[in-house]
Amino acid sequence: MVDETKKEIPESVSRRKFIRNTGYVVGGVVVGGAVGSLLPFGNKTKEIKNNETSPTKSENFNQALMHFTQEQFNIVQAATERIFPEDENGPGAKALGVAFFIDHQLAGDWGFNSRDYMQAPFYKGEKVQGYQGRLKRREIFDIALQEMQNHSMEKYKKKFTDLSGDEQDAVLKDFEGDKVNITTISPSGFFNILRSSTLEGVYSDPLYGGNMNMAGWKMKNYPGNQMAYSDIIEKGYKKIAPQSLRDHLAH
Amino acid sequence: MVKKLPKVDVVIIGVGWAGGIIASELTKKGLNVVGLERGKERKTEDYYMVHDELRYALRYELMQDLSKETITFRGNERTRALPMRQYGSFLLGDGLGGAGVHWNGQTFRFLPYDFEIRSKTIEKYGKNKIPKGMTIQDWGITYDELEPYFDRFEKIAGISGEENPLGGKRSAKYPTPPMKKSPQMNDFEKAAKQLKLHPYIVPSANLSESYTNPDGISRAACQYCGYCERFGCEYGAKADPVVTVIPVAKKTGKFEIRTHSNVRRILHSGKKATGVMYTDVTTGEDIEQPADIVVLTGFVFNNVRLLLMSNIGSPYNPSNGTGVIGKNYAYQVAKGGAVGFFDDKEFNTFAGAGALGVTIDDYNGDNFDHSNLGFIHGGMIQYNQSGMRPIQNNAVPSGTPTWGKDFKKTSIKYANRYLSVGSQGSSMPFQHHYLDLDPTYKDAYGDPLIRITFDFEEQDQNLAKFLAGKCGDILKEMGANHVDVLKELGPYEITTYQSTHNTGGVIMGADPNTSAVNNYLQMWDMDNLFVVGASAFAHNSGYNPTGTVGALSYRAAEGILKYHKKGGSLV
Numbered sequence: 001m002v003d004e005t006k007k008e009i010p011e012s013v014s015r016r017k018f019i020r021n022t023g024y025v026v027g028g029v030v031v032g033g034a035v036g037s038l039l040p041f042g043n044k045t046k047e048i049k050n051n052e053t054s055p056t057k058s059e060n061f062n063q064a065l066m067h068f069t070q071e072q073f074n075i076v077q078a079a080t081e082r083i084f085p086e087d088e089n090g091p092g093a094k095a096l097g098v099a100f101f102i103d104h105q106l107a108g109d110w111g112f113n114s115r116d117y118m119q120a121p122f123y124k125g126e127k128v129q130g131y132q133g134r135l136k137r138r139e140i141f142d143i144a145l146q147e148m149q150n151h152s153m154e155k156y157k158k159k160f161t162d163l164s165g166d167e168q169d170a171v172l173k174d175f176e177g178d179k180v181n182i183t184t185i186s187p188s189g190f191f192n193i194l195r196s197s198t199l200e201g202v203y204s205d206p207l208y209g210g211n212m213n214m215a216g217w218k219m220k221n222y223p224g225n226q227m228a229y230s231d232i233i234e235k236g237y238k239k240i241a242p243q244s245l246r247d248h249l250a251h
Numbered sequence: 252m253v254k255k256l257p258k259v260d261v262v263i264i265g266v267g268w269a270g271g272i273i274a275s276e277l278t279k280k281g282l283n284v285v286g287l288e289r290g291k292e293r294k295t296e297d298y299y300m301v302h303d304e305l306r307y308a309l310r311y312e313l314m315q316d317l318s319k320e321t322i323t324f325r326g327n328e329r330t331r332a333l334p335m336r337q338y339g340s341f342l343l344g345d346g347l348g349g350a351g352v353h354w355n356g357q358t359f360r361f362l363p364y365d366f367e368i369r370s371k372t373i374e375k376y377g378k379n380k381i382p383k384g385m386t387i388q389d390w391g392i393t394y395d396e397l398e399p400y401f402d403r404f405e406k407i408a409g410i411s412g413e414e415n416p417l418g419g420k421r422s423a424k425y426p427t428p429p430m431k432k433s434p435q436m437n438d439f440e441k442a443a444k445q446l447k448l449h450p451y452i453v454p455s456a457n458l459s460e461s462y463t464n465p466d467g468i469s470r471a472a473c474q475y476c477g478y479c480e481r482f483g484c485e486y487g488a489k490a491d492p493v494v495t496v497i498p499v500a501k502k503t504g505k506f507e508i509r510t511h512s513n514v515r516r517i518l519h520s521g522k523k524a525t526g527v528m529y530t531d532v533t534t535g536e537d538i539e540q541p542a543d544i545v546v547l548t549g550f551v552f553n554n555v556r557l558l559l560m561s562n563i564g565s566p567y568n569p570s571n572g573t574g575v576i577g578k579n580y581a582y583q584v585a586k587g588g589a590v591g592f593f594d595d596k597e598f599n600t601f602a603g604a605g606a607l608g609v610t611i612d613d614y615n616g617d618n619f620d621h622s623n624l625g626f627i628h629g630g631m632i633q634y635n636q637s638g639m640r641p642i643q644n645n646a647v648p649s650g651t652p653t654w655g656k657d658f659k660k661t662s663i664k665y666a667n668r669y670l671s672v673g674s675q676g677s678s679m680p681f682q683h684h685y686l687d688l689d690p691t692y693k694d695a696y697g698d699p700l701i702r703i704t705f706d707f708e709e710q711d712q713n714l715a716k717f718l719a720g721k722c723g724d725i726l727k728e729m730g731a732n733h734v735d736v737l738k739e740l741g742p743y744e745i746t747t748y749q750s751t752h753n754t755g756g757v758i759m760g761a762d763p764n765t766s767a768v769n770n771y772l773q774m775w776d777m778d779n780l781f782v783v784g785a786s787a788f789a790h791n792s793g794y795n796p797t798g799t800v801g802a803l804s805y806r807a808a809e810g811i812l813k814y815h816k817k818g819g820s821l822v
Contacts, residue, residue: 116317116336117336119334126325128326129333131746169655198654199642200309204305220662220666221666222641223601226476228475228476229476229477229603232599232602233475233603234433234434236434237598249300
């Protein structure tokens with residue numbers, strides 16, 4: 001784990017610089033209502049205290065499973081690493097924590113489809129009408145991961161995690177191209193969720209368990225969560241070290 | 252048992268842009284107004300953690316909870332309509348400020364042509380230019396008549412902009428100067444001028460400088476943080492109802508907002524609305540709120556749905572084109588675009604604002620000759636720099652795999668090296684495109700969902716291809732090494748985001764037989780009921796709709812005040 005505990009000081013400086021640059025206090029006009037309280041002044045003593053008592057190196061206790069079994073987790077970790085592999089640009093899905101991200105998402109609203117319309121009756125629709133199944137995302141993953149295992153055994157007599165990279169790709173392509181015969185779920189539908197949630201795990205704020213140490217953002221030169229770009233908007237490309245939402249928390 | 256409350260002057264259903272504008276104008280004149288909002292309270296401070304693409308853009312934090320209420324959709328009447336179970340094509344707002352919270356802030360005026368589209372088309376090209384089944388009609392108001400209301404909305408929201416060289420006449424300049432120009436905007440502008448087109452900076456509600464509006468509301472300038480669309484603004488820089496009109500209404504002491512109040516029926520007796528029935532969603536209690544005047548200011552779908560559920564007005568019949576409620580549902584042809592990849596340039600595309608861009612209107616409205624084209628109207632073309640967030644923006648040149656080693660390498664290489672030039676094509680109404688109540692699917696309260704019957708027509712296929720080609724030409728002129736252009740527009744599908752510019756269903760006009768409301772948005776069938784919003788659009792233009800919604804809301808507010816004094820039909 002990278003030592004992130006020194007963050008607070010440069011962050012406060014950037015906030016002060018932010019006010020200076022944006023000129024919110026000029027003219028004594030009270031603007032917008034929000035800007036003043038955006039800046040967590042007056043709480044600095046507390047911040048520093050917290051930093052002093054926190055260990056310089058800590059375990060990431062978020063890396064444990066809320067939904068997957070260990071076997072399911074291993075399949076997801078291997079599969080997402082094929083979708084977003086480690087290379088000369090930097091870490092892949094595995095090192096970025098993508099499988100933990102997906103596990104945690106499946107344990108929450110998204111996995112339970114809590115904010116989707118799940119009322120009956122269910123009919124098979126036209127493609128243009130979107131997902132019409134009765135299964136929740138967590139159930140789709142449960143079924144699909146078992147089917148990936150079955151398909152690997154059938155095709156190579158080996159578990160998915162024991163396959164070579166090329167063989168794993170072939171299994172994933174069979175799912176992507178609906179070449180696996182499954183009655184309960186759509187193989188390509190599952191592949192699409194797996195691909196999109198891999199990208200979510202690579203590039204979402206690290207608060208969700210993926211994008212470890214903002215390394216996903218760093219590879220892409222994405223600055224994460226900045227207060228303002230008014231200084232650079234009219235200028236040419238500028239590389240900016242990323243910040244995460246943690247930097248926005250008023251203590 | 253329904254609890255009955257004391258009567259008020261006016262009850263407003265839905266507190267977004269339209270509801271907020273009506274409330275501010277009416278309460279300033281001393282009327283007592285109650286605003287019923289089914290979602291929750293909102294304030295600027297809610298957005299300190301707003302720079303979160305996953306939560307807001309992909310998990311739809313600010314949007315309507317579809318588990319409680321959604322829409323159903325089918326491409327045509329022979330197909331079974333099925334619920335939109337997950338978000339895709341468009342995003343329904345929820346909570347105080349409604350969809351006005353998560354908009355981008357692009358604030359256009361529709362063209363003079365739009366308001367008299369049928370007359371002007373026939374005048375120039377003859378009747379045969381209008382294809383069979385296309386139900387375009389004039390709006391019962393001209394651009395010149397609506398101009399003062401556009402001006403009013405722009406001053407309240409503090410729109411930052413410069414004059415559209417091909418737009419309608421303006422009585423005043425924009426109240427604030429245009430937004431800052433990024434190098435890419437300069438490149439687009441230069442390329443467009445090379446191609447003899449007429450670029451101008453997008454009119455923006457994001458505020459180029461701090462501004463105090465005529466109601467005395469002061470707001471801060473935009474910081475170009477890149478989180479507008481699908482997000483609320485933590486600076487209050489983006490004009491939304493919560494930071495502009497709602498505080499004005501509240502200050503009068505005459506406006507009471509009741510959140511978590513889901514209106515389910517408009518009550519009426521004879522030819523008058525008598526009030527509304529709503530459910531307090533926190534307790535499940537049904538409550539009657541009587542009022543002298545009822546103003547329906549929900550999003551398109553709810554305006555139509557509430558009228559149909561309340562048996563007000565004549566429902567539209569697609570088989571013979573009679574009836575008006577649900578008629579002329581239209582959308583936006585938003586897929587006509589191109590993506591350019593640049594090998595030797597890098598851009599700050601992570602920075603931006605919802606309405607930071609350059610537009611051309613050379614192919615919008617009737618600004619160009621349509622004699623040999625397979626469509627009428629057109630669309631604007633734009634480079635918009637709304638801030639490219641990393642999960643949703645991973646474009647790679649055509650031919651690149653969509654996952655694996657090559658995808659990763661290429662998407663990272665081009666992360667800050669590609670630009671999209673897009674268009675917003677108009678959407679013309681057709682006799683077989685409409686909204687009605689779904690016979691099968693219900694919301695959480697047992698009321699029917701609204702059903703959309705809509706598909707892209709030949710006109711839309713032609714338009715999308717035409718506009719995409721023009722977008723590609725501009726990107727080539729800008730020096731892109733590789734340009735991918737939309738080759739064909741498939742059928743309308745509900746699964747990929749296109750635009751939240753749904754329009755029609757309670758359209759305005761000069762004739763009660765072909766429209767639901769007059770040009771004050773007063774119901775022909777019930778003179779103390781006003782239906783305000785993009786539901787009044789008789790077709791959708793090649794622009795974002797909010798500027799025109801704002802203008803029509805100010806027009807309606809004036810009408811309601813007139814009605815309050817004199818009663819009767821306003822036209």
